[in-house]
Amino acid sequence: MKIDIIAKDGTARAGKIKTSHGEFDTPAFMPVGTQATVKTLSNNELDDCGVQILLSNAYHLYLRPGEDIIKNAGGLHKFMNWEKPILTDSGGFQVFSLAVLRKVTDEGVEFRSHIDGSKHFLTPEKMLEFQTSLGSDIMMVLDECVHYPCEYEMAKRAAVRTLEWARRSKDRAGGDFEFKPNREQNVFGIVQGASYRDLREDCARALVKMDFDGYALGGLAVGEPREITDEMTRFTVELLPEDKPKYLMGVGEPQDLFDAVSAGIDMFDCVVPTRNGRNGTAFTSNGRFSVRTAANAKELSPIEEGCGCYACRNHTRSYIRHLFNTDEILGLKLVSLHNVYFYQKLMREIREAIKEKRFTEYKNERAEEWNSKLQTR
Amino acid sequence: MKIDIIAKDGTARAGKIKTSHGEFDTPAFMPVGTQATVKTLSNNELDDCGVQILLSNAYHLYLRPGEDIIKNAGGLHKFMNWEKPILTDSGGFQVFSLAVLRKVTDEGVEFRSHIDGSKHFLTPEKMLEFQTSLGSDIMMVLDECVHYPCEYEMAKRAAVRTLEWARRSKDRAGGDFEFKPNREQNVFGIVQGASYRDLREDCARALVKMDFDGYALGGLAVGEPREITDEMTRFTVELLPEDKPKYLMGVGEPQDLFDAVSAGIDMFDCVVPTRNGRNGTAFTSNGRFSVRTAANAKELSPIEEGCGCYACRNHTRSYIRHLFNTDEILGLKLVSLHNVYFYQKLMREIREAIKEKRFTEYKNERAEEWNSKLQTR
Numbered sequence: 197m198k199i200d201i202i203a204k205d206g207t208a209r210a211g212k213i214k215t216s217h218g219e220f221d222t223p224a225f226m227p228v229g230t231q232a233t234v235k236t237l238s239n240n241e242l243d244d245c246g247v248q249i250l251l252s253n254a255y256h257l258y259l260r261p262g263e264d265i266i267k268n269a270g271g272l273h274k275f276m277n278w279e280k281p282i283l284t285d286s287g288g289f290q291v292f293s294l295a296v297l298r299k300v301t302d303e304g305v306e307f308r309s310h311i312d313g314s315k316h317f318l319t320p321e322k323m324l325e326f327q328t329s330l331g332s333d334i335m336m337v338l339d340e341c342v343h344y345p346c347e348y349e350m351a352k353r354a355a356v357r358t359l360e361w362a363r364r365s366k367d368r369a370g371g372d373f374e375f376k377p378n379r380e381q382n383v384f385g386i387v388q389g390a391s392y393r394d395l396r397e398d399c400a401r402a403l404v405k406m407d408f409d410g411y412a413l414g415g416l417a418v419g420e421p422r423e424i425t426d427e428m429t430r431f432t433v434e435l436l437p438e439d440k441p442k443y444l445m446g447v448g449e450p451q452d453l454f455d456a457v458s459a460g461i462d463m464f465d466c467v468v469p470t471r472n473g474r475n476g477t478a479f480t481s482n483g484r485f486s487v488r489t490a491a492n493a494k495e496l497s498p499i500e501e502g503c504g505c506y507a508c509r510n511h512t513r514s515y516i517r518h519l520f521n522t523d524e525i526l527g528l529k530l531v532s533l534h535n536v537y538f539y540q541k542l543m544r545e546i547r548e549a550i551k552e553k554r555f556t557e558y559k560n561e562r563a564e565e566w567n568s569k570l571q572t573r
Numbered sequence: 574m575k576i577d578i579i580a581k582d583g584t585a586r587a588g589k590i591k592t593s594h595g596e597f598d599t600p601a602f603m604p605v606g607t608q609a610t611v612k613t614l615s616n617n618e619l620d621d622c623g624v625q626i627l628l629s630n631a632y633h634l635y636l637r638p639g640e641d642i643i644k645n646a647g648g649l650h651k652f653m654n655w656e657k658p659i660l661t662d663s664g665g666f667q668v669f670s671l672a673v674l675r676k677v678t679d680e681g682v683e684f685r686s687h688i689d690g691s692k693h694f695l696t697p698e699k700m701l702e703f704q705t706s707l708g709s710d711i712m713m714v715l716d717e718c719v720h721y722p723c724e725y726e727m728a729k730r731a732a733v734r735t736l737e738w739a740r741r742s743k744d745r746a747g748g749d750f751e752f753k754p755n756r757e758q759n760v761f762g763i764v765q766g767a768s769y770r771d772l773r774e775d776c777a778r779a780l781v782k783m784d785f786d787g788y789a790l791g792g793l794a795v796g797e798p799r800e801i802t803d804e805m806t807r808f809t810v811e812l813l814p815e816d817k818p819k820y821l822m823g824v825g826e827p828q829d830l831f832d833a834v835s836a837g838i839d840m841f842d843c844v845v846p847t848r849n850g851r852n853g854t855a856f857t858s859n860g861r862f863s864v865r866t867a868a869n870a871k872e873l874s875p876i877e878e879g880c881g882c883y884a885c886r887n888h889t890r891s892y893i894r895h896l897f898n899t900d901e902i903l904g905l906k907l908v909s910l911h912n913v914y915f916y917q918k919l920m921r922e923i924r925e926a927i928k929e930k931r932f933t934e935y936k937n938e939r940a941e942e943w944n945s946k947l948q949t950r
Binding site for chain 1: 608612613615633638642646870878888891896901902903906907
């Protein structure tokens with residue numbers, strides 16, 4: 197896998213990445229389909245929003261429905277009937293944030309399921325094998341995540357372990373598989389190292405030597421100040437090869453996307469558009485607002501004037517607010533759908549701005565607009 | 574309003590009913606959109622299912638969002654952006670089943686909201702006025718419902734009061750209105766009388782004298798044996814004018830529809846397809862079954878082979894079962910959508926069978942098939 201760079205504007209870049217399930221444009225935002233479904237939305241709705249690639253989560257799928265059921269369907273694409281690219285997260289982050297009684301050793305991680313308390317032992321090899329049987333177009337290596345703030349020694353131990361796990365994952369990826377629904381699968385390494393430059397640098401250089409199909413930045417946007425996220429991102433991106441995709445995991449708010457794109461990031465994922473959608477918080481070019489407020493009780497305008505999404509073409513804020521007030525599922529869907537559409541539109545605009553060499557201008561304009569009107573409604 | 578009878582087969586009839594929001598074919602099944610939304614489904618999905626008319630509920634809409642907000646939108650059609658016909662139930666049944674501390678007098682009914690305990694006093698005139706401002710194509714008069722079993726004297730008192738309320742509703746419908754978003758609104762009377770022939774007969778004859786746009790049978794399918802529902806339906810339908818729509822409220826299961834159509838009923842509504850959908854119970858021509866059972870864990874067939882709905886064209890039982898297991902909203906939608914589609918398809922088949930003078934044959938065939946395979950999966 198490589199990225200075809202179509203245009204550059206400073207360090208920001210617009211390109212295309214090919215997979216055996218079609219290509220996607222970068223910078224790309226992947227909606228999160230944790231449990232093989234982007235919450236509240238059906239595939240035709242994701243298509244209508246312009247989604248070209250989505251993320252699912254190996255940790256969750258490993259627990260439910262489990263490997264057997266997904267193998268039986270012929271892999272994850274067939275299981276959920278999504279024909280475009282899928283990236284699966286290894287579950288590193290979930291094991292460290294959701295699972296209970298975990299015990300990490302160099303071998304792997306032992307934990308109890310957050311669902312039923314059942315005991316599991318995951319190794320880097322096992323998660324690579326599982327993602328192979330999912331048929332993910334992009335598989336992530338198992339990594340060890342640390343919290344913020346994290347002491348240097350602990351961050352170092354996790355980074356070293358992540359590197360060793362990356363090596364073992366890469367080795368396993370080169371081996372034989374009984375069940376492999378997708379012949380062209382790619383593996384991304386994950387740069388850890390918390391907010392320590394030297395750890396990030398060592399980790400990045402070692403991963404590059406292992407020659408992954410792409411590189412992710414992990415352990416960022418986990419609570420540290422935005423300046424640190426930005427500094428670590430810029431610093432790390434420069435250590436990674438130009439012709440490979442660069443993915444900033446778990447990011448983020450529109451402002452974060454602007455920053456990271458300008459640093460040279462190509463791929464993003466985040467629950468922000470969907471989780472906020474289910475809370476009734478809508479994203480617009482004028483900032484975000486809650487459709488649930490009394491101010492929207494009689495508001496006959498859509499979530500965003502001129503927006504082409506199904507929700508905005510068909511429904512008023514007044515109606516959507518009523519749906520939230522009465523706990524109607526359609527409300528959750530309409531705002532989620534709008535937000536997913538909004539994020540895809542944002543990425544299209546970002547790509548256009550890069551191609552037209554006016555990304556910085558666009559970014560500043562939008563950021564200013566966004567900040568000035570933030571939560572004013 | 575009248576019904577254009579296109580074909581008759583015994584007492585069963587197929588026709589068309591015109592409204593100012595377009596016409597609908599009968600026998601018709603109206604999905605229930607209690608709170609101005611058919612739970613989990615968007616309007617484009619209802620269109621895809623072939624829905625031609627839906628039911629909403631004046632009692633619920635009166636409490637939330639309230640008259641003011643719906644008037645502000647220009648009526649219910651505009652509020653929910655549904656351009657086809659809408660029938661609104663008056664809320665009689667809901668006042669008697671949901672509201673607390675109700676007190677019924679000849680004047681009206683005093684109750685406390687089931688949502689926030691607020692006190693309300695509804696009269697037949699007020700409910701007619703409210704439905705007028707909703708712009709419903711068909712408005713139902715406020716009636717007094719009784720439970721099953723119900724003693725004769727109590728049933729009689731309720732029937733007499735329902736008649737008097739019907740008269741007052743009819744009078745109010747002929748008056749002036751400040752806000753009337755739909756100029757061609759129709760009012761249906763409701764025949765009550767529990768399971769007492771003489772009460773049903775008196776009520777029906779008196780309503781017919783008042784000359785309503787259509788007639789509903791209320792207080793049936795409230796727990797009485799199916800034989801009684803069927804007997805009361807057949808007996809009452811014969812007392813009503815041939816050229817007017819006849820509506821059996823709150824019915825029902827497919828078997829009930831077959832019986833009532835053969836008695837001459839033209840319209841139905843019921844929460845059965847949507848409520849069951851949200852429980853994971855799917856209707857098929859082979860009976861109904863739960864997609865949640867372990868038997869479906871690896872089942873790669875759709876809910877129903879050959880079904881043209883979005884769920885069946887796109888997803889396996891295995892996937893839908895996973896969605897239910899993981900509490901994903903998409904699961905609720907897919908089965909609801911299938912069931913609404915199934916009911917619309919059933920009504921199309923019923924209409925075709927009547928037109929081809931083979932309704933009894935079709936009904937017996939389907940009933941036998943249905944019963945023999947009922948819940949065998």
